[in-house]
Amino acid sequence: MAVVGIDFGTLASKIGVARHRGIDIITNEVSNRATPSLIGFGPKQRAIGEAAKTQETSNFKNTIGSLKRLVGRTLNDPDVQEIEKKFINAALIDSNGTVGVEVMFLGETQRFSATQLVAMYLNKLRDIAAKELKTGVSDVVIAVPGWFTDIQRRAILDAASIAGLNVLRLINDTTAAALGYGITKSDLPEQENPRHVVFVDVGQSSMSVSVVAFSKGQLVVKSTAYDRHLGGRDIDYALLRHFAEEFKAKYKIDVNSSPKAIFRLAASCERLKKVLSANAEASLNVESVMNDVDASSKLTREQLEGLIAETLSRITAPIERAIADSGLSIDEIEAVELIGGSTRVPAVKARIQSVFPNKTLSFTLNQDEAVARGATFSCAMLSPVFRVRDFHVSDVTHYPIKVHWTPTPTDPEEDTELIVFGSGNPIPSTKILSFYRKEPFEIEAAYAEPSQLPGGINPWVGKFTAKDVPLEANGDATCVKLKTRLNAHGIMSFENAYIEHIEEKEDTQAMDVEGQDGAPAPPKKKKVVKKVDIKFVASHSSLDRSVIETLKEQENQMSANDKLVMDTEDRKNALEEYIYDTRSKLDERYAPFVVPDEKSKLLTALQESEDWLYSTEGEDAIKSAYVSRLDTLKALGDPITFRWRESEERAKAISQLRETLNSYMASATSNEEKFNHIDVKDKQAVVEKVATVQKWLEDQIVRQTEKPKHVDPVLTTSEIGKKRDEVIYFATPILTKPKPKPPVVPTSGTNTPRTDTPNPEQAKPEGKAAEGQKVNGPPEMDVD
DSSP: OOOEEEEOOSSEEEEEEEETTEEEEOOOTTSOSSEEOOEEEOSSOEEETHHHHHTTTTTGGGEEOOHHHHTTOOTTOHHHHHTGGGGOOSEEEEETTEEEEEEEETTEEEEEEHHHHHHHHHHHHHHHHHHHHTSOOOEEEEEEOTTOOHHHHHHHHHHHHHTTOEEEEEEEHHHHHHHHHHTTOSOOOOTTSOEEEEEEEEOSSOEEEEEEEEETTEEEEEEEEEETTOSHHHHHHHHHHHHHHHHHHHTOOOGGGOHHHHHHHHHHHHHHHHHHTTOSEEEEEEEEEETTEEEEEEEEHHHHHHHTHHHHHTSHHHHHHHHHHHTOOGGGOOEEEEESGGGGSHHHHHHHHHHSTTSOEEOOSOTTTHHHHHHHHHHHHHSTTOBOOOOEEEEEOSSOEEEEOOOOTTOTTSOOEEEEEOTTOEESEEEEEEEEESSOOEEEEEESOGGGSSTTOOOEEEEEEEOOOOOOTTSOOEEEEEEEEEOTTSOEEEEEEEEEEEEEEEOTTSOOOBOGGGOBOOOOEEEEEEEEEOOEEEEESSOOHHHHHHHHHHHHHHHHHHHHHHHHHHHHHHHHHHHHHHHHHHTTTTGGGOOHHHHHHHHHHHHHHHHHHTSHHHHTOOHHHHHHHHHHHHHHHHHHHHHHHHHHHHHHHHHHHHHHHHHHHHHHTOOOGGGTTSOHHHHHHHHHHHHHHHHHHHHHHHHHHHSOTTSOOSSOHHHHHHHHHHHHHHHHHHHTOOOOOOOOOOOTTOOSOOOOOOOTTTOOOTTSOOTTOOOSSOOBOOOO
16 A cells, blocks of 8 residues: 655645655656646647646647646636736636636547646646556545635545545645654653744745644644745746846837747746845846847846845735734744745745744755655555554644524524634534524534635535424424534534434343332433434535546546557657667668568568658557557567577577586586585486586587578577576586484483473564564654
């Protein structure tokens, strides 16, 4: 069973896997540790991750990024229309009430929801992990922003289900980083005096802050705060606008009018930002940005800070808010850990430092991979595959959730809403709500402060409908208990509804006591609380199971098509490579091994296949057509290749056989003491076997020498290898025969035979492992 953690990022994602030696961040098919969060659609197949990044500039209308920013949103969401549209060139559409895209795929216009897009991407990450681990991947932990709402979290879970993944937990990104930080610490204090650490994560598109209390064996998130629109892409966008204006005046070109020009300039701006993080000044050069214009400019770090002044001014607010909500003072904070790629920007670090003037900012965690490592630790803790150090994680919810209902006719003045899970409520958490009702009723859950939610996300969380409510025996209203839960994913749900009946039963364990006049006393009674479930219907924003199954089947079909296209392209490339490789070698290394007629026939076949390959038919043929063509060519070319390979490898095989024969002959004829116990007849049998094989070899070498190179060999490396194995299997048992044990001589003066007593240091109790020896059970993972 695989243990996998995923840091689902806006720009790129990282995958962590647990091995016996600890956590590794694995590489993708091009050996990068971060896989671009992009999906591209083409005329034949999808391109996901690195492949989508490669073709992004040429296929920008059908390439979609910002997957994390779109999932769980609607088309009319202000964040989508005013912010995300700046970073997406594909056409955004409404897809059954959620945002989606319209693209050209397989030669026709197709529509996909953001949930489907995330499923496609998670499917790619699953395949990367499966290839690395050489096993199937199912259970994962996915790190998401702490500001994700119920609908966004459910959309991630739906996407994972479509991708065939079982999410053990959705963990908040800063909580994941805190787990990776704390689980490796061996010097944490007792719970009475915890160590307080602030985690500041400034990523590509958002900023997150958490105040966490660490003590032995646990972490407790005390408070969180966010800026959902503050990240590295804001810096990139400010640079893009600056240079677009400069080039408009300097070169008379409008970069904003050409998406391809924007991509070229954006890539250069990102590089410039990284250079300015280490240098006071940097140059920017964009070859053929548009209209064959090679643009260039330069910028100082001071100028950059002026361009992003508004962005920088927002950095301190989330930090100050998180500290205030935690109830701690700055002096009670022991460390400030920075993660996220954008914390490398000096101006960003300076603003964070301004909140903690007397503290040194820490970078003990890997800024890019800390979240993925923490998510993987979380998966290892939830999986039975590894034994991980016990470490309890107590997270909190960011948004308060309330329930509200319609008042009953008999009590129109009753309160109609209740905050069930307040801001900062621990997760997971369960609460029981009591309602007195005489008939079926409905309860709705929603976020209590919609203005705090991202963009225009619907504050509705879920709905509970009780079907049948039985009355009390006297006709009074029944007390219905409703179990609500905020689970480890940060998702609120209605778990159960029931009523409690108190029944009196005889106490069978009570002793019989005589009453007056010797009559037996009446049996004692005890009260028993009996729960009776009430039928109910709960609705929420998750996709219906039947819809998920339909989308899963569709995703599997697209994945199969992608694989077929890649396999077909691979076979096409193999055919093309064979044509050119074989043709070039026929006049060089293969020349001595082919006769003119054979060569002419093969060259004709190669030319025919090449002509077909570049024809209309061959350009877009099916996989079996390429395989058939290649097999036909190999039927003609393999005999030639076989002769050349045999000629190259025969000398080495002969040398190995001769070395083996000489070794066994020397041992069989040796007078060394270690061979003296072997029967002379057995030694002679080895000598005869070696001599027989040696004569066969010399005869075959002579026959082979008489054969021209263009004729099939009579002495092959395979035959030589078989003869070598034959000698080894025959001679080894004879020459390694152990010496017989000397007879046991009875001790003089006693008739009791001696019994060997084992060395006490070597003895061990039966059924127990010796010191240092592993026993059955899950392997321990090194977390140091």
